[in-house]
Amino acid sequence: MSIKLSVIIPTYNPDADILGQTLQALKVQSLPSSEWELIIIDNNSTPAVKVDLQWHPHATIVKEPNQGLTYARIKGFEEAKGDVVVMVDDDNILAADYLQHALQLLENRPALGAAGGKSLPEFKAEPPVWIKDFYGNLALRDLGNEAVTGKWEGCYPGFAPIGAGMIIRKTALKNYIRHINEGARLISDRQGQSLGSGGDNDMVLNILKDGWEIGYFPQLVLHHIIPANRLEYRYLARLNKDSFKSWIKVLHIHGINPWKKTSRWSVPLRKLKLWFTQRAYVGKANFIKWQGYCGMAEALADL
Template sequence: MPDKLSVIIATYNPDASRLRQTLEGLQQQSLSLAQWELIVVDNNSTQPLTIDLSWHPQAVIVHEARQGLTYARLKGFATAKNELIVLVDDDNVIDADYLHHVLEIFEKRTALGAIGGKSLPIFETEPPQWLKAFYGSLALRDLGDEAKIQAWENSYPQYAPIGAGMGIRKAALASYIKKAEDGQSMIADRSGSSLASGGDNDIVLEVLKSGWQVGYFPQLLLQHIIPQGRMQAGYLAKLENSTNNSWIKLLQSHGICPWPSIPAYTLPLRKAKAWLSLKAALSKSNYIKWRGYCGTMDALAVYKKY
C-alpha cells in the first residue's frame, strides 16, 4: 500500500534522551511503515544531527540553515511527498494509534484542513503546585472527550490545534506557503534561545481563512516531556512574556486583535499598577503573570509622538 502521511520533526540541538523517546513513540505506531515517511529537519544544530533511522525505510534527515522553527517547518513541508502531514516536536511521544487516527479523521472529513488533540505532560521531576496555571504556555492541554470542529469566524477558534501533533492537509497550506515564498512578513517563532511563538497559530489562521475547517479530536493523544528547567519561575516568566507578546502581534497581523493599541508613554505606569494589582512580589505565580501582562502591553504599545 502506498504511503499517505509525512511526519515532520523539526529540531535544534535536541536533548538526546527526549528525542530518543520521540522516535521510540514513532517506532511503535500501529500504522504500517509503508504508509508514512519520516522527515527530520536539522535546523542548523551546533553539531550535525546523528541519529539512527535505519528502522524506517522512508526516513530522511534534511538540513535547514536558516535559524527558526518556522523555516524548519517550511523545509519539512517542501520535502514532504504526501498529502497529509503530522508535526511532531522533538519532545513529544505520540500514542501508538496517533497516525492511524490522523489518517482516518482526514479520510472521513474532507473539509478539515488541520487537526489536533490532547497534549498531556510527562514531568521529568515533580512539578510545583502553581505550574498548572501555565499549562497552556507549555503546550499542554486537554479540552475534553468530545470532538469539536470550527470554521473561520473572524477570530481565533477555541479548539484550534496546537503545533505539537498538528495534522495538516498539504492543500490547506497553500496560502501559508505562498506568504512565505512571496517574502511576506512571517510570524516569528522559536529561534535559538528565543521563546517567541505563534508560528503554529499563523498556520491555523491561514488554513481557516482559505476556507478549511479545523478540529479537536480527543483520540489524538500525545505526551509532552517537560524537563525541570521549564518548570522554573525565571523560564516561565520569560515564556509568558514572549508568548503574550507574540500572540498580540499574530492577532494584529491578521486584523483580529480585539484590544486597541496604547500609547507607549503609558507603559511604565501601566506596568507599575499591574505590579501592585497582581501582587507580583508575593509569589512566583503572580510574578510570572505580571511578566505576561508586560508582554501584552509591549505588543500593544504604539511608538509615536503625542
C-alpha cells in the same frame, strides 16, 4: 505503496535521550511504515543531528540553515510527500495509534484542514502546585472526550490545534507557505533567545480563513516531556512574556486584535500599574502572569 502521511520533526540541538524517546514512539506506530515517511529537520544544530533511522524505510534528515522553528517547519512542508502532515516536536511521545487516527480523520472528513488532540504532561521533575495555570504556555492541553469542529467565525477558536502533534492536510497549507516564501510576513516560533510561539496560531488562522474546518479530536493523544528547567519560574515568566507578544502580533496581522495601540512612553507606567493589579509581589505564579501582561503592554506599543 505510495506515501500517504509525512511526520515532520524540527529540531535544534536536541536532547539525545528525549529525541530517542520520540523516535521510539514512532517505531511502534500501528500505521505501517510503508505508508508514511519521517523527515527530521536539523535547524542548524551543533553538532549536526545524527540518529539511527535504519528502522524506517522512508526516513531522512534534512538541514535548514535559517534559524527558527517556522523556517524548519516550512522546509518540512516543502519536503513532505504525503497528503497528510503531522507536526511532531522533538519531545513528543505519540500514542501508538496516533498516525493511524490522523490519516483516518483527514481521509474521512474532506473539509477538515487541521486538527489536534490531547497533549498530556510527562514531567521530569515534581511540578509546582500552580503549574496548571501555565499548561497553555507549555503546549499542554486536554479539552475532554468530545470532538469539536468549526470554521472561521472572525475570532480565534479555543479548540484550535496547537503545534505539538497538529495534523494538517497539505493542500490546506498552500497559501500559508506562499505568504512565508513571498516574505509578506513571518511569525517566527522559537528563534534565537526568543520563546515566542505565534507561528502555530498564524498557521491555524490562515487555514481557517481559506475556508477549511479545524477540530479537536480526543483520540489523538501524545505525551509532552517537560524537563526540570522548563518548570523554573523565571523560564516560565520569559515564556509567558514572549508568548503574549507573539499573540498580539498574530491577532493584529489577522485583523482581530481587540485592543488599541498604546504609546511607547506609557509602557513603564503600565508595567508598574500591572505589578500591583496582578500582585506580582505575592508569589511566583503571580510574577509569571505579570510578565505576560508586560509582554502585552510592549506588543501594543509596537503595533
